[in-house]
Amino acid sequence: MEVSLTLKPTSFPRLHKDIEITIFRIVQEALTNAYRHSETKSARVEIDRQPDKVKVRVRDYGKGLSTSILDGGRSASRFFGVGLSGMRERVRQFGGEVLLSREEPGTLVEARIPLFGHPTE
Numbered sequence: 001m002e003v004s005l006t007l008k009p010t011s012f013p014r015l016h017k018d019i020e021i022t023i024f025r026i027v028q029e030a031l032t033n034a035y036r037h038s039e040t041k042s043a044r045v046e047i048d049r050q051p052d053k054v055k056v057r058v059r060d061y062g063k064g065l066s067t068s069i070l071d072g073g074r075s076a077s078r079f080f081g082v083g084l085s086g087m088r089e090r091v092r093q094f095g096g097e098v099l100l101s102r103e104e105p106g107t108l109v110e111a112r113i114p115l116f117g118h119p120t121e
C-alpha cells in the first residue's frame, strides 16, 4: 500500500508530546485499518495545523466502512474493535472528536484535536 503524507503548513513547531503521541496512534490505527480491511492500493495522510487545533485525516480508496458503523452514531461503538473506539476515546480526552465518513471510493477518518483548553497546557 502506497502512502503519501501532506503537512499543512509544510513546516510547523513540535506539538505537545501527548498530542504527538495521539496523532501517531491515529495514523497508525487508520493506516492499519486501511491495509487490513479496505483493499485499497493507496492511502493519504494529512496533518493540518490550524491556529487552535490540529486536524488529522487518513483517507483510503478501498471498499468503505459498512453503514452499520457509519450511521449508528453512539450505538455503532459496539461494532468497533478496540481500534476505532480507542482512537475516539483518546481524542475525546483532549476535547476533540473523530469523524468517520464514506468517500467515493473509500473511507475518511478525520480527528480534530483542540490545542488549547486541556491539561497539556
Ligand SMILES: Nc1ncnc2c1ncn2[C@@H]1O[C@H](COP(=O)(O)OP(=O)(O)O)[C@@H](O)[C@H]1O
Binding pocket: 033, 034, 037, 038, 060, 062, 063, 064, 065, 066, 069, 079, 080, 081, 082, 083, 084, 085, 107
Ligand atoms: N478503512 C477501512 N475500510 C473498511 N472497513 C474498515 C476500515 N476501518 C475499519 N473498518 C471496519 O471497521 C471495523 C472496526 O475497526 P477497528 O475498530 O479498528 O477494529 P479492528 O481493526 O480490530 O477490526 C473493522 O473490523 C472493519 O470491518
Ligand SMILES: [Mg+2]
Binding pocket: 029, 032, 033, 081, 083, 084
Ligand atoms: Mg483496527
